[in-house]
Amino acid sequence: MQEELNERFFAGLPEIAPPAGLCGSILALIERKRKRAARIRLAVFSAVAVSSFAALIPTFRGAWEEASRSGASHYLSLLFSDSSTVLLYWREFILTLAESLPVFYASIFLGTLFALLTSLRVVAKNIHTAFLSTRYTLR
């Protein structure tokens, strides 16, 4: 009962109307922060993309040289020169190839490739956000 009376008592308090432009200011602030964050991501991932692109050829060369040294490239060439034998003994072929693959160098090359592709994807996504789109506006 007392609770109900108190509720009624406070129900007379009006809501205070915010200034007319406040909603727009909030959305503009969010938009600025969104673009700023996109530009930071753009700068960071552009740097990653450039460095990984620059590292791609040396890491590929390193992985290929190591594969030649270990014999893995000869096994790989069998895929094209004698594919029927490879298909016949595919289990043995995979095991031999796995043993001879330069895992360390191959991982470095694949990691570099992954970094390049991922950073390119992030850059493409953030170019639009940072410079072209405006999402938070009053309509």
Add this chain to the structure above:
Amino acid sequence: MEKSHDNDDQLIAEYLAGDEDAFTALVKNHLTPVYSFVYRLVGDARNTEDITQETFLKAWKHIRRFRPGSNFKTWLFTIAHRTAVDFLRKKKDLVFSDFENDKGENALLATTADSGPLPDEKSMDAFDAAKLEEALVQLPPLYREVLLLHYHNHLTFDAVAGIVGKPLNTVKSQHRRALLALRGLLNHMNF
């Protein structure tokens, strides 16, 4: 018009699925209650605007942390409360609350509050919102906040406790003392 709890959940789901307009709708729906709450807490328009902006910016930044199914209004008011408290702390405006002990009892208030009743149903006919505003302004921010959240924003004591970050019993105790203090102030104003 304020959207329902379900509608908020729907808008949040749409926003997280990539519809940015859904967040704009959330801002529009909750702007007035948040602004009113903050204004009554800090007392001036300029700072209220800053705190309200900051509140919605924080909500936008952290919306992925919002747990689906919980009350968005409570979550948003929690952010508004913390932002306003940070501001008041910087202004050192919480001096009155320093008299409070861990149980939410205020020694200073206990000696000054009048224990008369709140205006009864009859006197509410002549209710003057301006008088209530005037009395609320004189209450310590913590007491004012509990009363506004519970009676004006229709939040449960559980939700209020979550917002102000205090145990339920402390909030109930603060609520009782806030009512006593308000009665005292209104009687003093011959209301």
